Structure formats: C-alpha cells, structure tokens
Amino acid sequence: MQARSGRTxxxxxxxxxxxxxxxxxxxxxxxAVIVRGTVTDPLxxxxxxxxxxxxxxxxVAGTATAGTDGSFEIRSAGSGRFxxxxxxxxxxxxxxQDFYGGxxxxxxxxxxxxxxxxxxxxxxxxxxxxxxxxxxxxxxNLIPFSALQERVNVTDDxxxxxxxxxxxxxxxxGVTSLFIRGGxxxxxxxxxxxxxxxxxxxxxxxxxxxxxxLDGFEMYRGPNSVLYGSDAAAGVVNFRTPRGAxxxxxxxxxxxxxxxxxxxxEVTGGGTYNRLDYYGAFSRFDSSNALPLDRYHIATSAANLxxxxxxxxxxxxxxxxxVSATGVPNxxxxxxxxxxxxxxxxxxxxxxxxxxRHNNWHNLVRYGIARxxxxxxxxxxxxxxxxxxxxxxxFGNTVNIRGANGYSATGRAAINYAGxxxxxxxxxxxxxxxxxxxDYTFNPHMIALFGFRYEDxxxxxxxxxxxxxxxxxxxxxxxxxxxxxxxxxxxxxSMGGAIQRNNLYGTAGTPRFGLAWVPVRPGNGFLRGTKLxxxxxxxxxEPSLSSEFTSLxxxxxxxxxxxxxxxYNVRPLQAxxxxxxxxxxxxxxxxxxxxxxxxxxxxxxxxxxxYVDSGTLLRVFGIDTSTAYLxxxxxxxxxxxxxxxxxxxxxxxxxxxLVRGGYTYLATVVEQSxxxxxxxxxxxxxxxxxxxxxxxxxxxxxxxxAFRRPPQTGFFAAQYEAAKWTAALKGAFSSRSDDSTFLSYxxxxxxxxxxxxxRNLAFGYAKLDAYGTYAATRRVNVFVExxxxxxxxxxxxxGYPGLPFTFRAGLKVRLGGN
Numbered sequence: 039m040q041a042r043s044g045r046t047x048x049x050x051x052x053x054x055x056x057x058x059x060x061x062x063x064x065x066x067x068x069x070a071v072i073v074r075g076t077v078t079d080p081l082x083x084x085x086x087x088x089x090x091x092x093x094x095x096x097x098v099a100g101t102a103t104a105g106t107d108g109s110f111e112i113r114s115a116g117s118g119r120f121x122x123x124x125x126x127x128x129x130x131x132x133x134x135q136d137f138y139g140g141x142x143x144x145x146x147x148x149x150x151x152x153x154x155x156x157x158x159x160x161x162x163x164x165x166x167x168x169x170x171x172x173x174x175x176x177x178x179n180l181i182p183f184s185a186l187q188e189r190v191n192v193t194d195d196x197x198x199x200x201x202x203x204x205x206x207x208x209x210x211x212g213v214t215s216l217f218i219r220g221g222x223x224x225x226x227x228x229x230x231x232x233x234x235x236x237x238x239x240x241x242x243x244x245x246x247x248x249x250x251x252l253d254g255f256e257m258y259r260g261p262n263s264v265l266y267g268s269d270a271a272a273g274v275v276n277f278r279t280p281r282g283a284x285x286x287x288x289x290x291x292x293x294x295x296x297x298x299x300x301x302x303x304e305v306t307g308g309g310t311y312n313r314l315d316y317y318g319a320f321s322r323f324d325s326s327n328a329l330p331l332d333r334y335h336i337a338t339s340a341a342n343l344x345x346x347x348x349x350x351x352x353x354x355x356x357x358x359x360x361v362s363a364t365g366v367p368n369x370x371x372x373x374x375x376x377x378x379x380x381x382x383x384x385x386x387x388x389x390x391x392x393x394x395r396h397n398n399w400h401n402l403v404r405y406g407i408a409r410x411x412x413x414x415x416x417x418x419x420x421x422x423x424x425x426x427x428x429x430x431x432x433f434g435n436t437v438n439i440r441g442a443n444g445y446s447a448t449g450r451a452a453i454n455y456a457g458x459x460x461x462x463x464x465x466x467x468x469x470x471x472x473x474x475x476x477d478y479t480f481n482p483h484m485i486a487l488f489g490f491r492y493e494d495x496x497x498x499x500x501x502x503x504x505x506x507x508x509x510x511x512x513x514x515x516x517x518x519x520x521x522x523x524x525x526x527x528x529x530x531x532s533m534g535g536a537i538q539r540n541n542l543y544g545t546a547g548t549p550r551f552g553l554a555w556v557p558v559r560p561g562n563g564f565l566r567g568t569k570l571x572x573x574x575x576x577x578x579x580e581p582s583l584s585s586e587f588t589s590l591x592x593x594x595x596x597x598x599x600x601x602x603x604x605x606y607n608v609r610p611l612q613a614x615x616x617x618x619x620x621x622x623x624x625x626x627x628x629x630x631x632x633x634x635x636x637x638x639x640x641x642x643x644x645x646x647x648x649y650v651d652s653g654t655l656l657r658v659f660g661i662d663t664s665t666a667y668l669x670x671x672x673x674x675x676x677x678x679x680x681x682x683x684x685x686x687x688x689x690x691x692x693x694x695x696l697v698r699g700g701y702t703y704l705a706t707v708v709e710q711s712x713x714x715x716x717x718x719x720x721x722x723x724x725x726x727x728x729x730x731x732x733x734x735x736x737x738x739x740x741x742x743x744a745f746r747r748p749p750q751t752g753f754f755a756a757q758y759e760a761a762k763w764t765a766a767l768k769g770a771f772s773s774r775s776d777d778s779t780f781l782s783y784x785x786x787x788x789x790x791x792x793x794x795x796x797r798n799l800a801f802g803y804a805k806l807d808a809y810g811t812y813a814a815t816r817r818v819n820v821f822v823e824x825x826x827x828x829x830x831x832x833x834x835x836x837g838y839p840g841l842p843f844t845f846r847a848g849l850k851v852r853l854g855g856n
Contacts, residue, residue: 070113070114070115070141070142071113071114071116071117071120071139071140071141071142071143071145071349072111072112072113072143072144072145073092073100073111073112073113073114073120073122073139073145073147074109074110074111074112074144074145074146074147075109075110075122075146075147075148075149076104076107076108076109076110076148076149076482077090077104077108077109077110077124077126077148077149077150077151078108078148078149078150078151079129079150079151079152079560080150080151080152080170080171080172080173080560081170081172081173081524081527081528081556081559081560082170082173082482082483082524082527083527083559084104084106084107084108084109085104085108085126085129085151086104086105086106086107086108087103087104087126087127088103088104088108088110088124088125088126088129088149088151089101089103089104089124089125089126090102090103090104090110090112090122090123090124090149091122091123091124092112092114092120092121092122093120093121093122093123094114094116094118094119094120094121095119095285095856096856099112099114099116099120100112100113100114104126114139115141116141117139117140117141117143118138118139118312119136119137119138119285119310119312120136120137120138120139121133121134121135121136121137122134122147122149124149124151126151128153128562129151129152129153130151130152130153132149132150132151132152134147134149135283136283136310136315137346137349138312138313138346138349139349140348140349143348143349143350144349144350145349145350146350146395146397150170152630153560153562153629153630159171159180161174161176161178161180161256161258162256162276163178163229163256163258163262163274163276164176164178164258164262164532164552165265165487165520165522165532166265166475166477166487166489166520167400167477167485167487167522169522172556172560172569173524173530173554174530174532174552174554174571175530175531175532175552175553175554175571175572175573176258176259176260176552176571176573177201177258177259177260177571177573177620177622177637177639177684178256178257178258178259179198179199179200179256179257179259179686180254180255180256180257181195181198181199181254181255181256181257182254183252183253183254183280185198185254185755186249186252186254187249187811187821188809188811188821188823188846189249189823190210190248190249190302190323190846191214191244191245191247191248191249192244192247192248192249192252192255192277193206193214193244193245194768194770194805194807194825196214196216196244196257196275197751197753197770197805198700198753198755198768198770199257199259199686199700199753200259200684200685200686200700200701200702200753201218201219201259201639201682201684201702201704202216202217202218202219202257202259202273202702202751203216203217203704203746203747203748203751203772203775204216204217204244205217205223205746205834205835206245206833206834206840207834207835207838208327208329208332208367208834208838208839208840209325209327209328209329209332209334209839209840209841210245210300210323210325210327210334210364210841211245211325211327211332211334211336211362211364211365211381212245212364212834212838213243213245214243214244214245215243215244215746216242216244216273216275217272217746217747218257218259218272218273219259219260219272219273219618219639219641219680219682219704220272220641220643220678220680220681220682220704220706220744220747221271221272221273221616221641221643221680222240222272222643222646223241223746224236224237224239224240224241224242224269224579224582225240225269225271225272225273225577225579225614225616225643226240226242226269226270226271226272226273226274226275227240227262227266227267227269227270227273227274227275228242228274228275228277229266229274229275229276229277230247230277230278230279230356230358230387231277231278231279231342231356231358231387231389232276232389232391232404232406232473233356233387233388233389233404233406233407233408233471234266234269234406234408234469234471234493235277235385235387235408236269237410237467237497237582237583238467238469238495238497238510238512238580238582238583239269239579239580239581239582239583239584239585239586240268240269240271240579240580240582241582243383244275246336246360246362246383246385247277247360248321248323248336248338248360250304250306250319250320250321250338250340251279251280251306251317251319251338251340251342251358252277252278252279252280253278253279253280253281254278255275255276255277255278256274256275256276257273257274257275258273258274258275258276259273259639260272260273260573260575260618260620260639261273261548261550261575261576261577261616261617261618262274262550262575262577263536263538263548263550263575263576263577263578264518264520264534264535264536264548264549264550264575265489265518265520265534265536267491267493267514267516267536267538267578268514268538268540268578268579268580268613269579269580270577271577271578271579271614271615271616271643272577272616272641272643279317279340279342279356279358280306280308280317280342281308281315281317281342281344282308282309282310282315282316282317282342282344283308283309283310283315284308284309284310284854284855284856285309285310285856286309286854286855286856287307287308287309287854287855288307288308288309288852288853288854288855288856289305289306289307289852289853289854290304290305290306290307290850290851290852290853291303291304291305291850291851291853292304292305292321292848292849292850292851293848293849294821294823294846294847294848294849295846295847295848296823296844296845296846296847297844297845298325298326298327298328298841298844299324299325299326300323300324300325300326300844300846301323301324302321302322302323302324302846302848303321303322304319304320304321305319305320305321306318306319306320307319308342309854309855313345313346313347314343314344314345314346315342315343315344316341316342316343316344317340317341317342317343318340318341318342319338319339319340319341320337320338320339320340321337321338322335322336322337322338323335323336323337327365327841328839328841328842329365329367329370329376329839330367330376331365331367331376331377331378331379332364332365332366332367332376333364333365334362334363334364334365335362335363335364336360336361336362337360337361337362338358338359338360339357339358339359339360340356340357340358340359341355341356341357342354342355342356343355343356350394350395350396351392351393351394351395352392352393352394353390353391353392353393354390354391354393355388355389355390355391356387356388356389356391357386357387357388357389358386358387358388359384359385359386359387360383360384360385360386361382361383361384361385362382362383363380363381363382363383364380364381365379365380366379366380366381366414366416367379368453369835369836369837369838370837370838370839371437371439371836371837371838371839372434372437372439372451372779372781372792372837373421373434373435373437373451373453374434374435374436374437375420375421375434375435375453376420377416377420377453378416378417378418378419378420379414379415379416379417380414380415380417381412381413381414382412382413382414383410383411383412384409384410384411384412385408385409385410385411386407386408386409386410387406387407387408387409388406388407389404389405389406389407390404390405390406391403391404392404398478398479398480399476399477399478399479400475400476400477400478400479401474401475401476402473402474402475402476403472403473403474403475404472404473404474405470405471405472405473406470406471406473407468407469407470407471408467408468408469409468410466410467410468411464411465411466412464412465412466413462413463413464414462414463414464415460415461415462415463416454416459416460416461416462417459417460418459418460419432419453419454419456419459420432420434420453421433421434421435421453423456424786426452426786426787426788427788429455429456430455430456431452431453431454431455431456432452432453432454432455432456433450433451433452433453433786434450434451434452434453435450436448436449436450437449437450437451439779439792439794439836439837441794441795441798441799441800441836442774442798442799442800442801442802442832442836443774443794443795443797443798443799445728445794445795445799446794447725447727447779447791447792447793447794449785449786449791449792450785450786451781451784451785451792452781452784452785457503458503461503462501462502462503463499463500463501463502463503463506464499464500465497465498465499465500465583466496466497466498467495467497467583468495468496468497469493469494469495469496470493470494471491471492471493471494472491472492473489473490473491473492474489474490474491475487475488475489476488476489483523483524483525484521484522484523485521485522485523486519486520486521487518487519487520487521487522487534488518488519488520489516489517489518489519489520489536490515490516490517490518491514491515491516491518492513492514492515492516493512493513493514493515494511494512494513495510495511495512495513495514495541496509496510496511496512497509497510497511497583498510498583499583499584499587508583508587510583510586510587511541512540512541512542512580513541514538514539514540514541514580515538515539516536516537516538516539517536517537518534518535518536519534519535519536520532520533520534520535521533521534527556528555528556528557529553529554529555529556530553530554530555530556531551531552531553531554532550532551532552533549533550533551533552534549534550535547535548535549535550536548538578538613540578540580540613542580542581542586542610542611543578543580543581543610543611543612543613544612544613546578546613547576548575548576548577548578549575549576550573550574550575550576551573551574551575552571552572552573552574552575553571553572553573554569554570554571554572555569555570555571556568556569556570557570560626560629560630561626561629562629562630563629564627564628565625565626565627566626566629567624567625567626567629567630567633568623568624568625568626569623569624569625570621570622570623571621571622571623571624571637572619572620572621572622573618573619573620574617574618574619575617575618575619576615576616576617576618577615577616577617577618578613578614578615578616579613579614579615579616580613580614581611581614581647585611585647585672586610586611588649588671588672589610589611589671589672589673590608590650590655590661590663590668590671590672590673591603591608591609591610591611592610593668593671594608594663594668597667597668599663599665602661602662602663602665606659606660606661608661611647611672611673611674612645612674613645614643614644614645614646614647614674615643615644615645616641616642616643616644617641617642618639618640618641618642619639619640620637620638620639620640621637621638622635622636622637622638623635623636623637631689631690631691632687632688632689632690633687633688633689634685634686634687635685635686635687636683636684636685636686637683637684637685638681638682638683639680639681639682639684640679640680640681641679641680641681642677642679643677643678643679643680644677645674645675645676645677646674646676646677646678647672647673647674647676648672648673648674648675648676648711648712648713648737649670649671649672649713649736649737650670650671650672650673650675650712650713651669651670651713652664652668652669652670654670654712654713655668655670655671658712673712675710675711675712676708676710676711676712676713676737677708677709677710677711678706678707678708678709678744679706679707679709680704680705680706680744680747681704681705682702682703682704682705683702683703684700684701684702684703685700685701685702686698686699686700686701687699687700694758694759694760695756695757695758695759696755696756696757696759697754697755697756697757698754698755699752699753699754699755700752700753700754701750701751701752702750702751702752703749703750704747704748704749704750704751705743705749706743706744706747706749707741707742707743707744708738708739708740708741708742708743708744709740710740711737711738711739711740713736713737714734714737714738714739714740722734722739723735723782723790723793724790724793725790725791725792725793725794726789726790726791727791728794728795731795733778733790733793733794733795733796734778734796735778735780735782735790735793736778736780736782738776738796739796742776742796742797743775743776743796743797744776745775745776745777745778745796746775746776746777746800746835747775747776748772748773748774748775748800748802749773749775750771750772750773751770751771751772751773752770752771752772753768753769753770753771754768754769755767755768755769756768761813762812762813763810763811763812763813764809764810764811765808765809765810766808766809766810767806767807767808767809768806768807768808768809769804769805769806769807770803770804770805771802771803771804771805772802772803772833773802774798774799774800774801774802775798775799775800775802776796776797776798776799776800777796777799777800777835777836778793778794778796778799779792779793779794779799779836779837781793799836800832800835800836801832801836802832803830803832803833804828804830805826805828805830805833806826806827806828807823807824807825807826807827808823808824808827809821809822809823809824810822814849817851817852817853818849818850818851818852819849819850819852820847820848820849820850821847821848821849821850822845822846822847823845823846823847824843824844824845825841825843825844825845825846826840826841826842826843826844827843828843829842829843
C-alpha cells in the first residue's frame with residue numbers, strides 16, 4: 039500500500055507546474071534548427087516521396103523524404119543562412135529562397151514544385167498572401183528580373199502584357215501613362231515594396247521608375263480595392279526591390295553609351311551575413327534626346343536591408359529615391375518649335391516592415407512614406423508675339439498637322455500668352471501610411487485575412503503667376519476581411535470585402551469574388567491542363583488634387599458663395615466608381631511547353647470627372663454661378679464602358695528557347711458626359727473647315743471611344759539562351775486610337791481650325807527592339823540594345839514625336855559573390 043500510494047503521489051507531483059518547470063530545466067534544449075513544411079504541386083496536391091535537402095552554402099546540412107501527405111522535417115545542428123533544394127519524379131528541381139535559421143528555431147518552409155521551371159511563379163498582389171499562379175483566378179502577368187537587365191526604364195516592358203496600353207508623351211523623360219483594360223491612367227494602384235506610390239488621386243509617371251534595383255514586377259488586371267483601397271479601380275502594378283542572397287558580398291557594375299549623347303552607369307551590391315541580408319544600388323542615365331531643348335537625366339538610389347531576430351520574426355527596411363529633370367519641348371509637331379521649359383521630379387519611397395509567423399498565424403505591420411515633389415518652369419517664351427483680340431500671344435511656326443484618319447490642318451498654334459517669365463509652378467503629394475495584416479491558416483484548404491490601413495495624405499499646388507496656393511489634407515482608413523482556399527485542390531476561391539473611409543468622399547464598400555476550377559490537372563500529354571476562371575469586383579478611386587481644387591463645391595466655397603452651396607445642395611466630389619466581371623481559360627496545349635490563356639472582361643466606370651461649363655450648370659442642374667464668376671467646374675457625371683477580349687500564348691520547345699505573345703481587343707464607349715453631349719451643352723466643337731463634323735476638343739464625345747485607348751494592341755518576345763550568349767527580340771503593336779489635338783481656340787484668329795476629328799486620330803505603331811549579351815569571361819558580360827528598329831516616331835500621342843532608332847552598348851562586371 040505504501041508503494042502504491044508513493045507512486046500515486048509521484049504522478050500528482052509530476053502534473054504540477056513546479057514539476058514541469060524543473061523538468062524543462064533538467065532536460066537540455068535540442069540546439070538544432072528544425073525546418074519543416076509540405077511539398078505540393080502548384081495546385082496544392084501533396085508530392086509524397088520528394089527528396090528535400092537543406093543546403094548551407096554548398097554543403098548539405100540535412101535531408102528528408104516527404105511523407106504520404108507531403109510533409110517533411112529536417113534537423114541540423116548548424117545555424118545561419120539556409121536554402122531548400124527539392125526534387126521529385128516528373129518535377130523540375132526546386133530551389134527555394136534563402137532564409138535564416140537559429141539553433142533553437144523551428145522554421146516552416148513549404149515547397150511548391152513545378153514541372154518545367156526551377157522556380158515557381160508566385161503572386162502576392164492578387165490576395166495579399168504568396169500564392170502559386172495556378173491557384174489564382176485573377177489575370178496577372180509577372181515581369182521577371184531577367185527581362186529588365188538591358189532596359190533603361192520599365193516603359194517597354196509594361197507593354198509586354200495583354201489588356202494594357204502604355205503611352206509615353208515624347209522621348210526619354212516624357213510622361214508615361216498606363217491604361218489597364220480601358221480604365222483611366224490614374225485608376226491604378228502602384229506599389230513599390232508594398233508602399234503606396236501614386237500621387238493622391240492615382241496619377242503616376244512610370245517614366246520615373248528605372249530598371250535599377252528592380253527584381254521584376256507584377257501586373258494585376260482588374261479592380262482590387264479590397265486589399266489596396268482607393269485608386270485600385272482598374273488594376274495594380276507592384277514593383278519590388280531585390281534582396282541580398284549570396285553568402286559572400288557581390289558587386290556589379292554596368293556601364294553603357296549610345297547615340298543621342300546617351301550614357302548610363304550603374305552599381306549594385308549585396309549579400310548576407312548571419313541574420314542580416316543587404317542590397318544597395320545607384321545609377322544615373324543621361325540623354326540629349328532627338329529634339330532641341332529636351333535633355334534628360336535621372337539618378338536612382340535604392341537599398342533593401344533585412345534582419346532576422348529569429349527565423350520567424352524579421353524586420354525589413356526599403357528605400358527608393360529617384361531624382362530627374364527633363365526638357366519640356368511640348369507637342370513639337372503642333373508648333374514646329376520646342377518650348378524652353380524644364381520639369382524636375384523628386385520621388386522618395388521608403389518603408390519598414392515587421393513580420394512574424396507563429397505556426398499557422400502570420401502577422402505583418404508596415405509603416406511607409408511617399409514624398410513626391412515636382413517643379414515646372416517656362417524659362418522664356420518661344421515663337422512670335424502676335425496680338426489676338428487685345429491679348430499678346432506667342433505662336434509657333436506654320437505647320438501641317440496630319441492625323442492617322444486622313445484629316446489635316448495647316449496653321450500656327452498658340453503656345454502661351456505674354457506675361458512675366460520665368461513662369462513656374464510646383465506641386466507635392468505626401469503620404470504616410472500604416473498597414474497591418476493578420477492571416478491565419480485554418481487548414482491547407484482555407485486561409486482568412488484581416489487588414490487595416492491608415493493614410494495621412496497632404497498635397498499642394500502653387501502657381502504664383504495666377505496667385506494660386508492650394509493645400510489639401512486627407513485622413514483615410516480601410517478595413518479588409520478576406521477568405522481564400524480550395525476544395526480538393528480543384529476548385530479555388532477568394533472572396534472578401536473592404537470598407538473605405540475617405541476624408542473627402544466618405545464611406546464606400548468594395549466586395550470582390552474570384553473562382554477558378556481545374557477540370558483537367560496539368561500533365562505531359564496533349565491538352566493536359568485546363569483552368570477556368572471568373573472574377574467579379576468593384577473598385578473606388580479618390581479624386582486627385584487638381585480635381586478637388588476645380589470642383590464645383592471647392593470653387594463656390596473659395597468664392598464665398600456658401601448661399602449657393604446651401605441652396606443647390608452642392609456636395610464635395612464623390613468617389614470614382616468601377617465594377618467589373620471577367621471570365622477566362624488557361625489551357626495547356628502540349629504539356630506545359632505550350633500554354634494558351636484567353637479571357638473576356640467587362641468594365642463599367644461611373645461617377646468619373648466631367649468638366650461642366652456654367653451654361654450647362656444652369657440649363658441642366660439649375661445652378662446659377664454668375665454671382666460667383668465661375669466659368670465651369672468638375673462634377674462626378676462622366677460614365678463610360680470598356681469591354682474586350684485578351685489572349686496570350688507561351689511556348690518553350692527547349693530549355694534554350696522561349697516565345698510568348700499576346701493580343702487584346704478593346705471596345706470603349708462614353709455613355710454619359712455633360713461636357714460633350716450636345717443634348718445638354720448646345721453643340722460639340724467644330725472646325726469651320728470641316729462643317730458638320732462634331733469634335734471633342736478636350737473630352738471624347740458621348741457615343742465615341744475614350745481617348746488614347748487603342749482598340750487593338752499586341753506584343754511578342756522571342757528569346758534564345760545558350761551557355762555564353764543570349765539574344766532576344768521584343769515587339770509591341772498598336773492600332774490607331776481616338777485622341778484630340780487639344781488646340782481649341784488656338785489659331786491666329788482665336789478659332790478652331792486646328793482641331794481635327796477624334797476618330798482614329800492617333801497613329802498605330804509597331805515597335806521592335808533587339809538585345810544581345812555575350813559572356814566574355816566568367817565575370818564580364820558584353821551587351822547591346824537596339825531599340826525601335828523600324829524607327830517609327832508616332833508611338834506616343836499625336837503631336838509628340840518619339841525617339842527614332844537608338845542603340846546602346848556596354849559591359850557588365852561582377853566581383854565577389856558565390
């Protein structure tokens with residue numbers, strides 16, 4: 039009895055907290071990094087029997103074989119930087135990203151194997167969580183690091199995606215806009231390392247993003263205000279900075295030169311040291327361009343620093359700074375002379391991200407800033423000073439303006455009015471944001487995400503010549519809830535919603551739903567691999583600074599006409615709205631060597647910005663602004679539709695050859711506009727030399743296509759890669775598009791003889807570029823870029839000649855590294 043009671047007392051004691059603490063002190067810690075995870079194919083199905091190696095530098099620190107459910111676990115007594123290499127029958131070798139592991143850390147690293155590539159295409163932009171492309175329903179294109187190596191900026195590679203049109207107004211340094219699936223160019227969310235980077239209201243000049251310190255970018259086509267809030271009304275572009283990955287420091291230098299006094303120097307460096315990974319870059323590019331007074335330069339600096347407190351807790355700091363200045367020759371073909379102007383931009387994006395993963399729970403908090411400043415100055419007037427109706431006006435040379443539609447006009451266009459020079463203006467767009475994300479994996483088939491975003495936006499516009507000094511402040515909030523997962527690795531879903539609270543337009547809700555079904559799993563046979571996808575979403579966009587300053591509410595407020603605001607119930611500008619649905623199919627033709635993707639999209643854009651003159655305000659809305667001396671104002675009354683078909687194909691017959699191409703048909707139509715509808719404002723503009731032909735001088739007419747969105751676009755890229763050299767040919771194509779000369783009341787008599795009909799006014803083009811590299815030694819590469827082989831100069835909007843044929847040649851030198 040005593041022995042039995044003693045055993046019972048011992049059992050009771052062992053269950054006490056004191057005993058548990060003593061036992062934990064008595065048993066030494068394992069002092070081994072534990073790496074565990076699951077090996078799956080791109081659809082999430084387990085890959086049993088996969089061989090997983092834990093690599094530390096060039097040594098194997100441990101191995102494991104995946105179980106029947108794809109799970110594995112590796113233990114190693116070492117600590118430091120590791121990388122997983124995974125192999126399995128019928129799959130290509132999988133090489134993972136390097137990571138830090140301490141001696142007592144438990145690290146979770148899942149592996150996704152693909153049949154035909156070393157690295158698996160993953161997207162974060164679609165759902166906020168790293169997901170294989172095969173499991174997403176969204177239309178996404180990934181532009182890799184390798185595609186940007188010989189480029190100066192991202193303009194040409196923006197065109198290497200279906201459903202988009204990139205338009206550059208002029209040559210190097212010219213403003214570059216992006217139209218996604220027919221949406222406005224300011225309806226896109228732009229992220230740099232997760233930091234909101236567009237101006238307040240969505241405007242973004244892609245010309246200011248050089249290829250320096252870019253690890254590639256993602257192009258998401260469709261609204262995604264659920265995750266990214268205001269401005270993600272048509273699409274999302276997500277740029278990312280490389281991370282240091284080599285155990286030994288590596289230094290890369292690139293130097294090149296070309297025609298038009300073009301030269302470029304770039305230095306990048308990076309590596310890892312125990313818990314730290316580091317990367318830095320600097321470059322400068324200069325060119326005189328092909329027009330007088332159009333010299334351009336841009337300097338880019340960037341850094342990416344990561345520090346692991348533990349294997350599962352990391353702090354990362356990123357910064358990107360771009361400083362540029364360019365001449366502003368204006369629409370040279372309309373005036374026959376370059377304007378004597380300059381535009382300077384200073385764009386700084388920086389952020390700090392703290393990230394932690396504990397078992398199935400992942401948390402992230404990011405603080406980011408965007409500091410964007412722009413200055414424009416007209417040094418002195420150009421052209422001839424002529425008096426028109428008592429106003430001194432400078433006119434350009436006599437030119438013949440010819441449109442792609444066959445219409446032409448001859449005359450002299452007004453450049454600017456007489457006044458005090460230099461004439462300057464400046465603007466700024468500043469943003470501080472805080473983003474928190476928490477996602478939890480309930481099981482391999484379901485993940486929930488909660489997000490919160492806070493934005494503090496400040497903007498200003500200053501023009502001393504017109505006594506303008508506008509300042510705006512906005513404080514915005516967003517709450518997001520989203521679910522994603524799959525059913526039997528065949529049916530993949532994502533659904534969510536967000537509530538936006540914007541300081542200007544108030545509260546808005548944005549739901550989104552996506553579904554992908556894989557009736558035929560990918561394989562090596564003919565037509566083995568079919569994915570059907572569908573999406574429906576809504577998006578919102580906040581009005582820009584200039585829109586707010588010229589809105590009816592703001593102008594009446596500044597004029598002190600509060601009685602008119604009350605009498606007519608005038609409200610501040612509302613959110614610009616979009617909604618979309620799309621369906622598509624991804625079909626493997628010959629295994630995964632030949633893949634075809636095709637889809638249909640239908641977008642509706644409402645409550646867009648519309649300039650309404652004072653007469654229309656009185657006739658249509660009954661608002662008499664004569665006492666406030668207003669000529670017109672912006673309202674949320676414009677609506678248009680954009681629908682179309684997009685397709686792309688990719689073919690890799692061997693490991694050395696890759697060919698891809700795409701085509702888009704786009705149909706846009708303006709459904710409502712109080713600025714151009716004759717039923718409301720009397721009549722459209724008209725060129726007296728073209729009687730009976732209505733013209734939208736500044737906005738497209740109701741029933742016509744939106745400006746600068748060509749109905750047909752396409753692209754292709756063909757690349758061959760050998761042991762010591764590579765060669766590539768890329769092309770982008772565009773049909774004619776609707777546009778305007780914007781020269782209303784600008785001829786010598788103050789008339790409209792220089793306006794031309796909008797339909798097919800802008801030229802189509804075919805831009806072909808060729809690239810080649812040769813490895814002279816193990817550390818020295820020589821390269822050449824031949825751009826615009828056909829020397830077509832109507833690539834930009836009408837009136838803005840593009841660069842003719844250009845070439846650049848140089849070398850790349852690599853020092854250090856593994």
